[in-house]
Amino acid sequence: MTPSIFITGTDTGVGKTIVTAALARALRDLGRDIGVMKPIQTGVARTSEGWEPGDAEYLAAVSSTGDPMDLICPVRLEAPLAPSVAAELAGTAVDLDRVLASYRKLRTRHAGVLIEGAGGITVPIQKDYGMADLARAMDLPLLIVARPALGTINHTALTAHYAQAVGLTVLGIVIAGMPAEPGLAERTSPAAIEQLTGLPVLGCMPFDSNIDVERGDPGETVEWMIASGTAQRVLDRFSLAASGHSNPENP
Ligand SMILES: Nc1ncnc2c1ncn2[C@@H]1O[C@H](COP(=O)(O)OP(=O)(O)O)[C@@H](O)[C@H]1O
Numbered sequence: 732m733t734p735s736i737f738i739t740g741t742d743t744g745v746g747k748t749i750v751t752a753a754l755a756r757a758l759r760d761l762g763r764d765i766g767v768m769k770p771i772q773t774g775v776a777r778t779s780e781g782w783e784p785g786d787a788e789y790l791a792a793v794s795s796t797g798d799p800m801d802l803i804c805p806v807r808l809e810a811p812l813a814p815s816v817a818a819e820l821a822g823t824a825v826d827l828d829r830v831l832a833s834y835r836k837l838r839t840r841h842a843g844v845l846i847e848g849a850g851g852i853t854v855p856i857q858k859d860y861g862m863a864d865l866a867r868a869m870d871l872p873l874l875i876v877a878r879p880a881l882g883t884i885n886h887t888a889l890t891a892h893y894a895q896a897v898g899l900t901v902l903g904i905v906i907a908g909m910p911a912e913p914g915l916a917e918r919t920s921p922a923a924i925e926q927l928t929g930l931p932v933l934g935c936m937p938f939d940s941n942i943d944v945e946r947g948d949p950g951e952t953v954e955w956m957i958a959s960g961t962a963q964r965v966l967d968r969f970s971l972a973a974s975g976h977s978n979p980e981n982p
Pocket residue numbers: 740742743744745746747748749750786907908909936937938939940942944
């Protein structure tokens with residue numbers, strides 16, 4: 732079964748783009764027909780040729796899905812702010828119809844799509860419409876990307892509990908940027924997160940200094956996705972959730 736998943740994070744800058752790109756490329760390398768999408772990108776400047784590159788360009792470069800950029804990233808806003816705030820500052824509103832139409836189009840072009848949210852799960856897109864509402868409108872389960880460092884237990888548990896409280900299925904958690912020599916907090920947080928949330932940590936992606944976002948170079952993260960078994964665990968969790976278990980932890 733080819734998965735479609737909404738990737739959220741415990742914060743901005745936690746590794747959503749790195750994880751989404753590596754997972755998409757890994758699943759494609761495993762023979763799955765996967766597309767990528769960054770529905771709303773904020774904090775990118777308009778240039779004479781269009782827009783300066785952002786997450787969407789990295790996702791597209793790493794995954795090589797070959798889709799037009801206006802489908803991969805239908806809404807861009809210049810201010811480095813939450814989408815509703817950036818839109819208001821620009822005197823506009825996020826065009827949700829355009830976002831959902833692009834999503835439906837990508838679903839017709841691929842067997843599955845990985846969607847990278849903006850910021851965390853409660854981030855507002857319109858006045859009364861947030862990232863969780865978008866995941867619900869797309870009818871997608873969540874993958875949560877979290878930091879390894881101290882503070883991550885609280886942020887991850889809050890994200891998982893909020894998502895479940897509004898009716899979303901959480902497949903699991905990927906921790907991004909695990910240091911080569913983890914400290915006490917990094918070593919102990921994955922197990923603590925599993926215990927507190929009842930959700931599996933599907934992988935702890937090592938910190939990779941060869942990642943070059945501007946050049947679209949994922950370092951070793953794609954190989955890691957496959958070799959660590961993380962891509963397979965994501966596939967298994969998706970299949971379990973899709974088979975009708977709203978809480979895949981208790982099939
Ligand atoms: N596994 C990793 N190894 C090294 N750096 C990472 C890793 N994951 C994320 N980063 C760094 O953290 C920064 C933020 O990651 P990004 O995926 O853009 O976060 P988000 O999409 O959640 O805002 C990136 O510029 C990247 O260099």
